[in-house]
Amino acid sequence: MKNTFRQSMSWLHTWGSLWFAWILFAVFFTGTLGVFDDAISHWMRDPLAVTAASEGAPPPDRLQAARVGQAFLEKNAPRAEFWSMGLPDEENTKLRVFWRDNPQAEFQDRELDPVTGEDAGPSKERKTEGGHHFVHMHFEFHAGDAGIWLVGVAAMVMLVALVSGIVVHKKIFVDFFTFRPGKGQRSWLDSHNALSVLTLPFQFMIVYTGVVAFASIYMPAAAMVRYHGDLDHFFADIQERPAPRQMQNVAAPVMPLPGLVTAAENRIGREARFISVSHPGDASASARIFMRGDEAEMASRLRGSNGSVQFDAVSGEILDTEMPGEIRGAGAFSTFQSMRALHFVTFGGYTIKWLYFICGMAGAAMLATGAILFMVKRRKKPAGEFGASTARVYRVIDALNVSGIAGLMLASVGYFWINRLVPVALPEREVWEVGLFFALWFLTLVHASLRPVMRGWVEQLGATAFLCLALPLINMLTTGDNFVAALARGDGEAAGVELTAMACGLLCIAAARFVRRKSQQAPQAARARAGKPDAAADADVEAEAA
Amino acid sequence: MKSASIAPQRPRLAIFSRVSAAVFGGYLLTSACIVFLSYIIPIRTAEAVLTATLLSFALYTGAVIWVFAAPTAGRAWAGMLLPTVALGLASLGFYLATGSAA
Numbered sequence: 001m002k003n004t005f006r007q008s009m010s011w012l013h014t015w016g017s018l019w020f021a022w023i024l025f026a027v028f029f030t031g032t033l034g035v036f037d038d039a040i041s042h043w044m045r046d047p048l049a050v051t052a053a054s055e056g057a058p059p060p061d062r063l064q065a066a067r068v069g070q071a072f073l074e075k076n077a078p079r080a081e082f083w084s085m086g087l088p089d090e091e092n093t094k095l096r097v098f099w100r101d102n103p104q105a106e107f108q109d110r111e112l113d114p115v116t117g118e119d120a121g122p123s124k125e126r127k128t129e130g131g132h133h134f135v136h137m138h139f140e141f142h143a144g145d146a147g148i149w150l151v152g153v154a155a156m157v158m159l160v161a162l163v164s165g166i167v168v169h170k171k172i173f174v175d176f177f178t179f180r181p182g183k184g185q186r187s188w189l190d191s192h193n194a195l196s197v198l199t200l201p202f203q204f205m206i207v208y209t210g211v212v213a214f215a216s217i218y219m220p221a222a223a224m225v226r227y228h229g230d231l232d233h234f235f236a237d238i239q240e241r242p243a244p245r246q247m248q249n250v251a252a253p254v255m256p257l258p259g260l261v262t263a264a265e266n267r268i269g270r271e272a273r274f275i276s277v278s279h280p281g282d283a284s285a286s287a288r289i290f291m292r293g294d295e296a297e298m299a300s301r302l303r304g305s306n307g308s309v310q311f312d313a314v315s316g317e318i319l320d321t322e323m324p325g326e327i328r329g330a331g332a333f334s335t336f337q338s339m340r341a342l343h344f345v346t347f348g349g350y351t352i353k354w355l356y357f358i359c360g361m362a363g364a365a366m367l368a369t370g371a372i373l374f375m376v377k378r379r380k381k382p383a384g385e386f387g388a389s390t391a392r393v394y395r396v397i398d399a400l401n402v403s404g405i406a407g408l409m410l411a412s413v414g415y416f417w418i419n420r421l422v423p424v425a426l427p428e429r430e431v432w433e434v435g436l437f438f439a440l441w442f443l444t445l446v447h448a449s450l451r452p453v454m455r456g457w458v459e460q461l462g463a464t465a466f467l468c469l470a471l472p473l474i475n476m477l478t479t480g481d482n483f484v485a486a487l488a489r490g491d492g493e494a495a496g497v498e499l500t501a502m503a504c505g506l507l508c509i510a511a512a513r514f515v516r517r518k519s520q521q522a523p524q525a526a527r528a529r530a531g532k533p534d535a536a537a538d539a540d541v542e543a544e545a546a
Numbered sequence: 547m548k549s550a551s552i553a554p555q556r557p558r559l560a561i562f563s564r565v566s567a568a569v570f571g572g573y574l575l576t577s578a579c580i581v582f583l584s585y586i587i588p589i590r591t592a593e594a595v596l597t598a599t600l601l602s603f604a605l606y607t608g609a610v611i612w613v614f615a616a617p618t619a620g621r622a623w624a625g626m627l628l629p630t631v632a633l634g635l636a637s638l639g640f641y642l643a644t645g646s647a648a
Contacts, residue, residue: 005615012614153569159607164614211603219602221577222584222595225641237592330589332596339600 009164014374016164018397020157021371022404025364027151029408031138031206032360034131035345035353036500039493041130042091044419047494048481049126050093060088060114062272063258065095068117069275070257072110073097079251079281081105086274087261088114089292127430128419133437134412139214142434152218155211162204165196185376192369195362202359203366209343212336238336240328242286242310242319250283252314257287260316264289264309267321273306277313285313291324299349303327303337368405375401399448399456406460407444409508413467413501414440420478454519461512468505472498563619571626572609576602578633585640 017024033040069085077083077099086096095114100107110119111127129136140147196203211218216231223234232244254277261272270291277287293306307324311317327334341347345356375398386393415437422429422436448456475498476482486495583598584591609626616622 008614009611012611156603156606156610159603160610163607163611208603212600215599215602219576219580219599222580222598222602225581225637226584226591226595234592234595238596330593332589332593332600335600336596 006167009167013161013164013168016157017161017370018374020154021367022400023150023154024158025367025404026408027138027154028360028364028367030134030412032357032364033412034135034138035356035360037131037135039497041132042493043497044126044128044130046126046479047491048479054093060093062087063261065114066257066261066275068114069095069097069112070254072112072117073099077101082276082278083280084274084276087272126424129430129434133415133434148214148217152211152214155207158207169193185380188369188373188376192366192373195366195369199359199362203363205342209339212339213343238329238333244278245284245286247279248283251281252283252285254280254285254313255316260287260311261289267309268307268324270307270324280313283314286319287311287313299347302341302347303334371401398453399445402448402453402456402460403445406457406464407441407448410444410460410464410467411437411441413464416471416501417467417474420474454515457515458512461508461515465505465508465512468501468508471501560619564613564622567619567622567626568610568613571623572606572613575609575626575630576606578630578637579605581637582633585637
């Protein structure tokens with residue numbers, strides 16, 4: 001029975017993982033880049049231009065921004081489900097406004113000039129999604145709800161693959177120290193095992209905390225039943241905040257928000273960062289003002305508030321005050337907050353971010369080696385799982401491997417080039433940037449389908465290496481900035497982006513050389529004799545390891 | 547014999563049935579489980595709901611593993627649906643007994 005269980009798990013591990021390996025690789029790879037989203041955004045906004053534009057300009061005026069934001073929202077969404085506003089600061093100089101007319105309507109967002117309230121439109125500034133592109137990519141593929149569910153399903157597959165992978169893995173502690181290089185398939189298996197075992201706790205943590213962060217979408221059953229479908233009531237209850245107020249359908253204007261901002265700032269003693277108004281225009285309106293967190297303090301803890309004040313938005317009466325560092329709720333909510341902090345790396349500063357970057361890349365490499373191992377094994381000994389079309393399916397898997405792994409890396413570094421090459425004045429240039437990223441990724445799939453497999457790997461890895469290594473060059477040609485100048489003026493974020501890209505470029509060269517050497521050694525006998533059924537080649541990872 | 551336990555006579559149908567049992571049956575069982583847990587964990591309602599929800603993904607993972615380890619697809623479906631019905635009825639009892647939220 002034990003043996004059968006392991007075989008079932010082996011089957012599940014191989015086939016479950018295979019069909020989701022490319023999605024999961026993309027989630028891991030872009031999520032790992034997203035660890036440094038702020039640094040990437042900083043580089044992409046072009047630090048020299050931002051400094052030049054802000055020189056001599058007055059510091060952002062939060063009260064003026066709240067005033068023009070409110071005027072804009074009153075005009076464009078007089079009665080809405082909610083309004084919210086991200087106030088400007090030194091790094092993000094624009095005012096961001098968001099609203100939704102009703103729970104069924106579409107979520108709206110605009111960027112406004114924080115002084116005049118005009119729709120920012122094309123500007124001298126390099127408008128970009130920056131590093132958020134990678135963050136969005138990793139949880140929704142820029143595909144909204146459909147993307148969130150796709151990533152959710154993939155994450156569950158990953159949890160199942162991790163558990164089944166452990167079951168398959170008899171000698172987990174021995175393999176920890178096992179690496180047999182230069183032995184073809186066995187080396188691929190060893191590296192897959194070593195990467196997985198070494199970083200297993202991280203992989204479990206990052207996947208589990210990832211699905212937990214979206215638990216209200218993925219697993220709403222308990223909250224829906226116990227709160228009669230009113231999730232907002234549940235959210236308020238778990239955070240020990242006042243219950244959401246019922247819509248009264250009586251028109252009432254929202255108080256001037258700058259007054260509430262001043263009142264909240266005085267009460268907490270910190271700068272306001274974000275305003276959220278629910279039911280604006282109705283007598284039940286309430287507003288919550290959130291404060292900016294202190295970075296050193298945030299880096300030292302997993303949970304606790306940054307401070308916020310909730311008002312009756314019609315009368316201005318204070319309904320709730322949460323002081324910085326205050327901990328609400330009991331064990332479950334603290335666990336939830338800690339899990340979120342673990343996933344979003346809001347703690348520990350750069351040391352932990354680098355640890356996440358390395359572990360995340362190891363996770364991506366684990367997925368890549370797994371997917372490659374599948375084909376390495378079958379190139380040696382076709383298993384004929386797909387009958388007469390086996391050769392064709394193998395070809396598709398090979399192409400997806402090349403463009404799903406090397407192609408995604410190519411498109412990701414390509415996105416940095418696109419950022420520098422798309423004209424600054426182009427309307428909606430941030431949309432073009434993301435669109436061109438996907439176009440480039442699609443081209444790698446076309447390329448991978450047309451070229452012989454090994455050539456495809458070498459060419460795409462080589463192109464990735466070139467784009468990584470020449471990134472400082474294109475930056476110098478387009479903006480006049482480069483990592484040496486950035487280091488000289490003490491801008492470690494901008495310099496770090498280019499230095500990290502160059503290090504990745506060197507790794508890609510090593511990978512491309514490795515594949516080329518392999519493909520030259522590969523004996524003719526390894527050519528796929530497709531369609532020949534071979535029961536012994538059934539996906540049994542353990543048999544290979546033994 | 548290796549894939550015999552997964553796919554007996556009609557492999558494609560059996561695999562499809564088992565994957566459906568894992569994805570949909572497992573999700574139903576998990577949902578029923580966390581609603582039930584939210585009633586029996588003896589802490590504040592919101593905390594009990596969140597505790598059960600935080601556990602849900604581990605329960606779901608366990609359910610999927612069990613589905614693929616079960617001897618037949620029929621057994622896998624039964625293993626998902628029977629406890630779902632039992633937990634659902636128990637939760638209905640609690641729901642009718644308490645009536646209101648929080």
